[in-house]
Amino acid sequence: MKNIVLSERLGAVAGLVKSAASVCDIGTDHGFVPIYLINSGACKKALAMDINEGPLERADEHIREYGLQDKIETRLSNGMEKLQAGEAEAIVCAGMGGLLMKRILEDGRPREKGVKRMVLQPQSDLRLFREYLRRERFFIEDEAEIFEEGKYYVAMSVRVSDDDNNDLYDRAIRELGDVSEADAIRICDRFGPSLILKKDETLKKYLAHEKEILEGILLKLSENEHTERMHDIMDKINDITIVLSM
Template sequence: MEISNRLKAISDMVDNNSVIGDVGTDHGYIPIYLAKQHRIKHAIALDINKGPLEKAKKNIKEYNVENYVETRLSDGLKEMKENEVDTIIIAGMGGTLIERILDDGSNIVCSVHKLILSPHSDTQCIRKKIHELCFTITKEKLIKDEGKYYNIICAERGKEKKYDTIGYKYGKILIEEKEPLLKEKLQVEKNKYTQVLEILDRQNTENAIARKKEILSELNILEEVLGCL
């Protein structure tokens, strides 16, 4: 079974013989792929929308993994019980929504060993939420798929010392490992900020001056991180 680089990278974070809950499963590709690879004991594929879940059911049947993967119509973790799974995967949505799902299902989250989270935005908030939930970030990967950058964060139960501002914003592990893609991504961001500054330099409104100050502050942080990579 062929899956995207992003879904493959998420799947690679799953331990062998895990029991997973895939929240926002869409068409069920991650649990199906893991089942076909004989990597998991069982999977619960959850989605809030009936359409994608019906498609997931068809895919599960087509790939003959009905004994390994079940589906549930669920808003986040609401249709899951404590201790049903040891690993929760939440990917393909914004960080604010992931944070809400984790908060609403905190009793379920507290019963699992591992979280694998891949927010499309607000990654900083997710790193902070992981620590609030008393999990340790053990791995973080940055990938590029079809021209877009995606963070994949793996966390396991256990307290960890809080990060500083830069660690939360850009990923302490990615910085320590001198991730080449992080350098590439930040260089792209730096170029965008520089272009905006050129426009703002031609304006003299209060809003423009305030925005310029914000961007210069962001650029200073970017330069600091780039110097570490």
């Protein structure tokens, strides 16, 4: 049987899993990602979890359709609540806001549950989300930026670390060159250390697009009424300009 065809966004997420004995997909929706991972040989067994019964029922239908009932278990769960320690070497969490994903990780305690790697695709608040990952020693090792149906998405492969070796950030900070370390960390949090190091073409298009939007907003703001917002926008334009000039 042919493997399931994923959207470009979910394909990028699945592609970052690489290889794991067991994977837990949180917020699985239709169950497409675990089906793809099993059929492509990226993992041997998977858990497909969702907070809602409807998506899990659809996931069950698709799992039966591909004959994978013995390799993928579905489970009703609020975030990682029903994941037991040692059940998953890697987790996948995609397609939700960054603050919700942060809360799922805070409540789920992946380190305590023996999770070694996470593939995450937050859809908002990327700077705050990357700051949180750094603080918790969840270190980004690879990223993919995708443009699909008029929107930009970022997927990231994250190592759950027991040390302080944040190699990718260190390399990106050196690559950014003539800016302070604090500024370089902020830029990495904003746009992604791996994407900056790779000089990613989709990131470049996103930055050019974002710069144009921000400059348009700036023209419409009155300095007296919107001083703080103007400064925020100018700071972001400056960060974008630094990365585009690399």
